[in-house]
Amino acid sequence: MTPFKLSEELLDQINSDIVAQNNKALQTLVKEYHYADLAEIFEALQIDQAVYLFKLIGSEKSADMLPELDEDVRESILDALSSEEIATEIEELDTDDAVDIIAELPDEVRKEVINQISDTEHADDIRELLTYDENSAGGLMAKELVCVNQNWTVTRCVREMRIQAQEVTHVHSIYVVDNKNVLLGRLSLKDLLTANEKSKIKSVYIPKVDYVTIDEEGEEVAKIMSKYDLEAIPVVNEQKQLVGRITIDDIVDLIKDEAEKDYQLAAGISSDVEADDSIFQHIKARLPWLILGLVGGLxxxxxxxxxxxxxxxxxxxxxxxxxxxIAAMAGNVGVQSSAIIVQGLANDVVKGSLFNRLIKEVGLGLINGGSLALLVILFGVATQQPTDVSLTIALSMLCVIIVSALIGTFVPIVLNRRGIDPAIATGPFITTSNDIFGIFLFFYIAKWFLA
Amino acid sequence: MTPFKLSEELLDQINSDIVAQNNKALQTLVKEYHYADLAEIFEALQIDQAVYLFKLIGSEKSADMLPELDEDVRESILDALSSEEIATEIEELDTDDAVDIIAELPDEVRKEVINQISDTEHADDIRELLTYDENSAGGLMAKELVCVNQNWTVTRCVREMRIQAQEVTHVHSIYVVDNKNVLLGRLSLKDLLTANEKSKIKSVYIPKVDYVTIDEEGEEVAKIMSKYDLEAIPVVNEQKQLVGRITIDDIVDLIKDEAEKDYQLAAGISSDVEADDSIFQHIKARLPWLILGLVGGLxxxxxxxxxxxxxxxxxxxxxxxxxxxIAAMAGNVGVQSSAIIVQGLANDVVKGSLFNRLIKEVGLGLINGGSLALLVILFGVATQQPTDVSLTIALSMLCVIIVSALIGTFVPIVLNRRGIDPAIATGPFITTSNDIFGIFLFFYIAKWFLA
Incomplete structure (x- = not known):
């Protein structure tokens, strides 16, 4: 298979079918596409047409598409729906996706929508999930999971699981709890398939299970799941009672977003902005950094x-x-050093003391800076530069590179220790300050050396 | 749970246990740790000690640790093992991990190791996987999967799956094939748990299944799996016969590596290097970009x-x-524009023609550049700069920002069309060339304006 690409022809056809109100044709056409592809189609439509098509396609498919849509398109579509219609969509979604969408609604609409959900258990789950910070394990988890009691037999377990599984999209692990819902361990599908039907779960489950507590930070959950290759992780409260489950697909998005955010900050782009966003969003994301650069440059x-x-x-x-x-080299070296530290901090590979790390950067700066200084001297000889000027430039180059590497290493580590995202130190912030430091150092050395 | 952090005390204890040859104590201690944590411990040990400990811990655990180790540590440990010992480790691993490790061995050792694997089917699977490009679906997939025939009953299916499941770490989907092993669809655990035991698989399986062909690029597989929220995807050959399966954990690593690679390139770091790598590796990754910057700067x-x-x-x-x-602003704008395009290309959101995109950048440059030019004029007034000089600087600023944005947009798109990784255009390459262009434009405009 190749991933779907939206063609002009398809879009034209949909547009003309909407204008002509060919509802049957539209319904047939929509059935062919995966909800993730449908989201792309909807993003390309004008809002009125998107709303028209949305109401036509039935909540089973349209609900799945909602979490995939760009936030502004989703907002416009939901704006055009009644709270009852929104509730119908929400009922189709797993609690984690449902809560993400409900959280975006205005306060008054939110309450109305939840009250209109006919499945009261689903509504209660959503109310509970809304109380957690969206960046915590509680905010990431879904209430849907398959969970069995340690005192059941394998046969009863399979029977109960048949009921639970109807609510759960992907089963992953089966969690084992005691009578008080305290998490004891897990049962893999493999164990279940190979166990004797009369055995008690108690005797076949794996008592070791990785879990996170409900207030764990999302980034930390991502680290744990990707380090230990977990496809799902149970979430427990303070009493170690099983309250939810986080699956790898949500974590994939988080890892991607995290890496992209760091990259954008390094490039001097502050808020999440994509190539196809409006000019206004681009200005908002980019101009503040340019102004910072301008002020520094002045x-x-x-x-x-x-x-x-x-x-x-x-x-x-x-x-x-x-x-x-000199300024460019100061900026380049600073960005290199800070990027290494920022990625190292994200992957937990920055170990040892700050002092040792700075010593290492001095060593590295001596070798890199020394090589570049040598090239500057060779360039001076080739272009018949006066020796004292050449030496001044070479010496400054060496010093500037060492100092820039130290600043690039020091700043993100210190920011991180103070609880500030170190990624803000990799972009224009570090280039600009290293430019200024570099230029000052250059002329100061020159003044002293050429005096 | 909190992820493991290697403490000095633990490392000291392991070191002294190794020196004292307290084998029992070491074996007990090792049992407590997850293989991913053990890998961290091994990376912190000296090679002799790592090899000593490795031989002590038993292949069931040591094998799982191997893929987690840094390549150079793994190489040193495997160097110290006989081909028979390596084969024992390989037998414990799934074919996808096994083949990654075997591919790193020198040619002669590789053949010896494969010949020593006692499970001939496992050996044949590895031989087959070795023939695929490591960046293709064939290179990513494992041969372990659960697959049932459409003509079986649910009861037979469960029985056969019990046998197959013993070989497979995570079951995920159950694939359905015909008598010629052609992929027909899938059976979810949910379907299996809720189906009547006497039904034929034919009547309960889902005939729609996403799959990739064996020569699909890894990056494309990652896009498909993350877009469609797939946790595993089957791989087929040209005859659509089921030949393997790719699971999400391998894709998580790929997505992370991909994002980190782009970020490192943007920061002017060419090969994969981490904070704790040796100074020599850092020089190799960083010095070439600095030399590029120096040459451009000259x-x-x-x-x-x-x-x-x-x-x-x-x-x-x-x-x-x-x-x-002026040079710094040219660099900053170029990096912003190119980063937006590089991320957009990676996420398939760069649509429309190159011309339209360039027009959009001109619009953006006019607004951003205009704002900055205004600030330059205000600065000129405040510092009593001569008006003609102020205006020259402001006008140049505007032009430089527009031109830099155009270069930053144009270069990665063109590189991408020519099949070159556009990420190389986001780092020192774009800053350096924009520096030069910017400075030239600045003085050229000044010459014309102040004449």
Whole structure:
């Protein structure tokens, strides 16, 4: 199979079918597509047409599509539905997806929708899930899971599971609890398939099970699940009672979002923005960083003005030709060092003391900076630069690279210790401050060396 | 649970137990830890000690740890084992992990190891998997899966599955094939649990199943699985015969690696390197990009030398103070635009023509650049800069930002169309070339404007 690609022809056909109100044709056509593909179609339609089609396709399919839609498209569609219609959609969804969508609704609509859900257990589950922080295990989990009592026999277990399984999309592990719903362990499908039918669950279950508590941070859950290759993890409360389950598909999205967020911050893009978002969203995400860069850059203008005297010397004025190079190298090295630390912190591989890490960066800076300094000297010889100017530039290059590497290492580690996302240190913030530091250091060394 | 953190005390204890050859104590201690945690312990040990401990812990646990180890640690440990010992480890692993490890062995050792595997079917499966490109579906898949014939009854199906399930770590979907092993559909655990025992599989299976062909690219498989929330996907050959299965845990690693690779390239780090790797590996990953930056930066030196004449004018010399600012803004904007495109291409959201996209960037550049140009003029007024110089800088800022955004958009799209990874365009490559373009444009506009 190849993933679906939305063609102009398909879109034109849907558009004209909507205009002509060919409802039968639309219903037949929609059946062919996976809900994730349908979401792409809906995002390409105009809102009125999207709402028309949405009401036509039946909640079994439209509900699954809702979590896949862009937030603004989803908002526009839900705006056009009554709270009763929204409740019908919500009933089709697992509690984790249901709660994500309900959380986006305005307060008054939210209550109305929940009250209209006919399955009161589902409604209660949603009310419970709404109380948790969306970035915690409680906010990520679903209430749907398959759970058996340790005192049941395999036969009873299979019978009860048949009932529970009708509510659960993917079974994954079967959790084993005692009479007080305290999590004891798990039963793999394999165990169940190979166990004697008369055995008690007590005698066949695996008493070891990984779990997270309800207030664990989402990022931490992602780390645990990906490190230990888990496809689902049970969530317990303070009494170790089983309250929910997180599945790997939600974690895949979280890992992807996390990595993309770090990457965007490194590129100087603050909020989550995609290529096809509006110009206004792009401005909001990008302009603040550019202004930060501008303000920082104006700082370097002042520094350079302070060293204007060098321009009066026939060979020293060359320093100004090399300034952008020094600034660029300071920025490049700072971004490298900080990216290594940010990724290391995310993957828990930054061990040892800050001091040892800085020493390592000095070593690295000596070798990288030394190599580049040598190239600068060779360039000076080739272009018949005066020796003192060449040496000044080479020496500054070495110092700037070491200092930039230290700043790039130090800043994210310190931010992280203070509970601030270190990824903000990898972008324009570090380039700009390293530019200024680099330029200042360059001219300061020159002043001292060429005096 | 909290993920394991390796403490100094634990490491000291293991070290002294190894020196004292307290084998019993070591074996007891090792049992407590998950294989993913053991891998961390092994990575912190010296090689001799790691090999000693490895031989002590029994292949059931040590085998699972092997795929989790850093490549160089794994290589050192396997170097110290005989081909027979390696074969014992390999027998414990699923075919997908087994083949990844065997592929790393030197040619002659590889053959010896495979010949020593006592389970000939396992050996044949590994030989088959070795023939596929490691970045294709064939290279990612495992041969272990649960598969039933459409002509079986539910009862027979459960019986056969009991046998197959003993070989398979996670069952996920049950695939349904015909007598020629052609993939027909799937049977979910739910279906199986709720079906009548005498029904034929033919009448209860779901005839729709997502699958990939054996030569599909790994990145494409990851996109399909994460888009359609699949936890496992069957792999078929050209005759649509079922040949293997890819599970989500391998895809999670791939998605993570992919996102991290893009991020590292954006930061000017070429090969996969982590905070705790050796200085030598860091130099290899970072120095080439710095040299690229240096060479580019030296280009800007030539450009600036060409405009030396401006230094002789009392107010025009200010242009040199503003050069690092202009270069930095060119770099920042280029990185923003290219990162948006690279992420958009990775997520398939870059639609529409290149021309439309460039037009959008011009619009964005006009607004962002216009705002920044205004700030530059205000700064000029505040610092009593001559008006012509202020206007030159503001106008150049606007032009440089538009041109940089265009370059940042154009380059990754063109690279992608030519089959080159567009992520290489987001790092020092784009900053350096935008620096040069920016500086040249700045002085060229100044020359024309101040003439």
């Amino acid at each position: 700082g370097s203008v002042f520094i350079l003005e302070g060293f204007e005297g060098f321009m009066n010397h026939p060979s020293h004025k060359a320093l100004f030709f090399f300034t952008p190079l | 280009g800007s030196v030539f450009i600036l030398e060409g405009f030396e004449g401006f230094m002789n004018h009392p107010s025009h010399k200010a242009l040199f103070f503003f050069t690092p600012l």
